[in-house]
Amino acid sequence: MVPLNWYLVLAALIFSSGLYASLARRNAIAALMGIELMLNAVNINLVAFWRYGEFVEQLDGQVFALFVIAVAAAEVAVGLALVISVYRSRKTVNLDELDLLQG
Amino acid sequence: MPGLDALPFPLPTVQQIIFVLIAGMTVTGALITALAPNLFHNALGLVLAFFGVAGVYVLLEAEFLAISQVLVYVGAIATLITFAIMLTRGMMFGRTSSTNRLMLSAAIISVLFFLVMTGLLVSVAWPEAGAELASSEQMIADLGELFVTTYLIPFELMALLLLAALAGAILLARD
Numbered sequence: 024m025v026p027l028n029w030y031l032v033l034a035a036l037i038f039s040s041g042l043y044a045s046l047a048r049r050n051a052i053a054a055l056m057g058i059e060l061m062l063n064a065v066n067i068n069l070v071a072f073w074r075y076g077e078f079v080e081q082l083d084g085q086v087f088a089l090f091v092i093a094v095a096a097a098e099v100a101v102g103l104a105l106v107i108s109v110y111r112s113r114k115t116v117n118l119d120e121l122d123l124l125q126g
Numbered sequence: 127m128p129g130l131d132a133l134p135f136p137l138p139t140v141q142q143i144i145f146v147l148i149a150g151m152t153v154t155g156a157l158i159t160a161l162a163p164n165l166f167h168n169a170l171g172l173v174l175a176f177f178g179v180a181g182v183y184v185l186l187e188a189e190f191l192a193i194s195q196v197l198v199y200v201g202a203i204a205t206l207i208t209f210a211i212m213l214t215r216g217m218m219f220g221r222t223s224s225t226n227r228l229m230l231s232a233a234i235i236s237v238l239f240f241l242v243m244t245g246l247l248v249s250v251a252w253p254e255a256g257a258e259l260a261s262s263e264q265m266i267a268d269l270g271e272l273f274v275t276t277y278l279i280p281f282e283l284m285a286l287l288l289l290a291a292l293a294g295a296i297l298l299a300r301d
Contacts, residue, residue, distance in 0.1 A: 025145045025185065027252040032244050033149045033182070037175065039240035040153075040160035044168075046232035047225045048160075052210055056159050056172050059203065063179045066191075074186045075256040082269050085188050086277055089269075092191075092198050093284050097291035099203050103210040104295035110214045111301075119226045 030071035038064035051106045051116040055099065062095045145185055152178025163224040165211050173204045187259055190266050 037060055044057025066088045073084020110116050138146075155178055158171025176199040183192035225232075259265060273281045 024139075024255040025142050026254065028247055029142075029145060029149070030182065030186070031247045031252075033152065035240055035243040035247065036153055037156045037179075038243075039236040040156040042239060043232050043236035044160040046235065047229040049224055049226045050165055052207060052214065053159075053165060053168055053224070056168055056207060059172065059199075059207075060156055060159060060175060063175065063199070067179060067182055070183060070186050070188050070191060074188070075253050077257075079257045079259060080268075082265065082272055085191055085269060086272055088188075088191055089194060090280065090284060092194055093288060096198055096202060097288050099206060100295040101291050101298070103206055104298035106210055107213055108298045116214050 027071060027075045030067060034064040034067040034071070037061075037067070049117050049119060051109070051118050051121075052103070054118060055102045055106070058102075059095060059099065062091055066091050141185065145182075148178055148181040148185065152182065165224075166208075169204065169207050169211055172207065173200055176200045176204060187262070189262050190269060 041057040041060030041064060044060065045054045046057075048054050048057065069084045069088045069091070073079070073082070076084070106116050109121065113121065115121070152175050155171045155173070155175030159168050159175060162168055162171060176195065180192045180195040180200075183189070183195055260268075
């Protein structure tokens with residue numbers, strides 16, 4: 024079998040790219056994509072720890088991952104609706120131009 | 127000429143070769159998502175990464191999760207993101223750079239996070255292999271049973287959350 028390390032390092036790499044995308048990108052949709060990548064990385068970790076764990080007949084790792092997928096679907100729907108709504112009123116989706124609440 | 131047994135390192139198994147291929151695909155997709163300046167290329171890279179993650183689930187013998195991943199992420203989320211990119215057109219080819227002024231510190235934080243995590247993960251002695259699984263049909267049946275017994279309340283709350291989120295999304299996105 025593939026060592027557990029490999030899965031965890033892969034997840035860390037995906038998480039880092041997601042972190043970079045959500046922190047550094049100017050476009051709101053690109054930042055949302057970064058969040059999706061991070062959620063996927065966490066899911067890989069959950070499933071990998073389930074598979075290599077001691078109680079493989081208890082499926083909690085998979086159940087958690089499915090819940091994360093459902094929450095991600097809800098999150099992306101609301102996020103993109105917000106982006107479209109902001110675009111309609113401000114004609115921009117650049118995160119650094121959306122500083123209405125800045126003091 | 128020495129035989130294959132005389133190699134100084136163990137030969138990779140078929141599973142390990144497949145893992146490396148899938149991981150390479152996933153990481154390529156993730157890096158395109160993070161780094162490509164064109165928003166549409168980002169979305170395509172994201173689809174590649176989602177497929178790669180589904181492949182990782184198959185390797186981990188979580189078939190139901192792999193199918194859900196393709197259905198929900200590739201089928202729904204990637205499509206939604208593409209729609210949003212099209213609807214906010216004009217931002218696709220920005221006149222300015224695609225990164226904000228936090229770019230340098232974000233890059234440093236991400237690389238440091240990856241290095242620290244890798245250093246930690248490699249230094250721990252993880253279990254080498256998981257236990258044998260029951261048949262995948264049995265596993266999917268057990269999964270379904272868990273959702274209506276142990277995880278009944280989270281499951282119902284999830285349904286409520288999805289309903290509220292989708293109604294809210296429609297409310298936000300219409301005029």
